[in-house]
Amino acid sequence: MLKIYTDQHFITPKNRRCVFPLLFDLCYTKNQQLLNEYELVTKIEDAVVVIVPLDISEYFQKKQEKWLFEYIDKALALHKKVWVYTAGDYGLTLKKEVYTFRLSGFNSKFDTNTFILPSFIEDxxxxxxxxxxxxxxxxxxxxxxxxxxxxxxxxxxxxxxxxxxxxxxxxxxxxxxxxxxxxxxxxxxxxxxxxxxxxxxxxxxxxxxxxxxxxxxxxxxxxxxxxxxxxxxxxxxxxxxxxxxxxxxxxxxxxxxxxxxxxxxxxxxxxxxxxxxxxxxxxxxxxxxxxxxxxxxxxxxxxxxxxxxxxxxxxxxxxxxxxxxxxxxxxxxxxxxxx
Known part of the structure; x- marks a missing residue:
């Protein structure tokens, strides 16, 4: 199992719409297949991957950029892989050594740590x-x-x-x-x-x-x-x-x-x-x-x-x-x- 950590204070009913998509499946819908692949640990030191819990634009909207950058910097200092999610048609790029998950953008401007999310649709x-x-x-x-x-x-x-x-x-x-x-x-x-x-x-x-x-x-x-x-x-x-x-x-x-x-x-x-x-x-x-x-x-x-x-x-x-x-x-x- 891949050990992941996130700040679960943000995993609230109000934040369902803007949570990192994987956390939606692990924390809200309790997808058993994914729970067999990922282990959500309670200590950041025990994780391989540290996930920023919400769409990163939410932290800018709510003037919580200081928390966001301190959270990322702490994970990087511990040599963790950091996953961030940026939602919407345009997305937002952070100048940090993170793995960015987004729907769109321009390939010529992406680094190798940028991952495109499919549009998750019903069959x-x-x-x-x-x-x-x-x-x-x-x-x-x-x-x-x-x-x-x-x-x-x-x-x-x-x-x-x-x-x-x-x-x-x-x-x-x-x-x-x-x-x-x-x-x-x-x-x-x-x-x-x-x-x-x-x-x-x-x-x-x-x-x-x-x-x-x-x-x-x-x-x-x-x-x-x-x-x-x-x-x-x-x-x-x-x-x-x-x-x-x-x-x-x-x-x-x-x-x-x-x-x-x-x-x-x-x-x-x-x-x-x-x-x-x-x-x-x-x-x-x-x-x-x-x-x-x-x-x-x-x-x-x-x-x-x-x-x-x-x-x-x-x-x-x-x-x-x-x-x-x-x-x-x-x-x-x-x-x-x-x-």
């Missing part, structure tokens, strides 16, 4: 009450998408205002995040999807939304938009995936969980378990300049057998490595090897 097949099966290869690549994509003038204005507001809050210390340059994700999606749609060598199944989840407010509307989204994933072997406000895509993980093939636009991201998972075997990565050619070329070269096998492997990848439980089991093994 889509439990939601749509269906079973996985691979889709046979057809002559043309068939790609699906349901989501927020627009090129309207009002959308441009909104994207600019949201960007300016976020940076104003960051500058006046209302929000604590890394800086990120302007990236109008819904407009970029529209641009790329339109290129794919116009290509006669690609079959597309796109549903454009002007708002996130089509602006659904009622439970019934939310259920319908969710069903539409996952049915589109289920019926198309490829799914278009592009980053959102943060430099990551929840849709990417949903595609893998469905056993489909993510078609991803490269935006200087890092994927989870980099170096353990060979991501070139699980997705199609395209540069900004040649997205149509990348999809057509990949589809032409892959055999019928490997096409279906890739879908099976993607489903298994999510089951074995990318849901909450299996991700942290893999992490436990990785850090035991570092001891």
């Amino acid at each position: 889509p097949y439990a939601i749509i009450q269906n079973k996985f099966h691979p889709i046979a290869k057809e002559a043309l690549p068939k790609i699906g998408f349901v989501g927020h994509a627009s090129n309207s003038g009002s959308k441009w204005v909104k994207e600019v205002l949201v960007f300016l507001l976020h940076n104003y809050k960051r500058l006046v210390k209302v929000l604590f995040t890394d800086y990120q340059s302007f990236y109008p994700s819904s407009i970029k999606r529209y641009k790329y999807l339109s290129l794919l749609q116009k290509n006669n060598h690609i079959e597309t199944d796109f549903v454009f939304r002007n708002q996130y989840r089509a602006g659904a407010k009622t439970t019934e509307d939310k259920q319908k938009t969710t069903q539409d989204f996952f049915e589109n994933l289920a019926t198309n072997p490829y799914t278009f995936c592009l980053r959102g406000a943060g430099n990551y895509s929840v849709r990417f993980y949903e595609t893998l969980a469905m056993g489909r093939i993510p078609f991803v636009i490269a935006t200087d991201f890092r994927l989870p378990l980099d170096g353990i998972v060979n991501w070139t075997e699980h997705c199609v990565l395209a540069a900004d300049a040649n997205i149509c050619e990348a999809l057509i070329d990949f589809h032409q070269k892959i055999s019928d057998e490997d096409f279906e096998k890739m879908q099976v492997n993607n489903r298994n990848l999510w089951l074995q490595f990318l849901n909450r439980e299996t991700y942290f089991i893999t992490l436990s093994t990785l850090f035991k090897e570092k001891i």
Whole structure:
């Protein structure tokens, strides 16, 4: 078992939403599989790994930076491995010798101790009450998408205002995040999807939304938009995936969980378990300049057998490595090897 320590004064009902994800499973839900992998010790000296209990931005919000840095420095002085978690679309980088767990950011700015967390989602097949099966290869690549994509003038204005507001809050210390340059994700999606749609060598199944989840407010509307989204994933072997406000895509993980093939636009991201998972075997990565050619070329070269096998492997990848439980089991093994 991997021995870990955290300050349990922060493990309160109020902090459930912002606790380090592993601690949520160990301290709140009492996940037995993870309790078999990790031992939560009461003395910092007995631990191999020391975990900062909450999303680090919480300590800045609550003006507890002094406690945070003293806690980290004490663990480092004892030669412990320190894990910190930074939540949200942007994340926050600490200039400390720590292992940082985050959802997003830019690979070119990361050190080797930065770990990307998958988006921990529910199994889509439990939601749509269906079973996985691979889709046979057809002559043309068939790609699906349901989501927020627009090129309207009002959308441009909104994207600019949201960007300016976020940076104003960051500058006046209302929000604590890394800086990120302007990236109008819904407009970029529209641009790329339109290129794919116009290509006669690609079959597309796109549903454009002007708002996130089509602006659904009622439970019934939310259920319908969710069903539409996952049915589109289920019926198309490829799914278009592009980053959102943060430099990551929840849709990417949903595609893998469905056993489909993510078609991803490269935006200087890092994927989870980099170096353990060979991501070139699980997705199609395209540069900004040649997205149509990348999809057509990949589809032409892959055999019928490997096409279906890739879908099976993607489903298994999510089951074995990318849901909450299996991700942290893999992490436990990785850090035991570092001891």
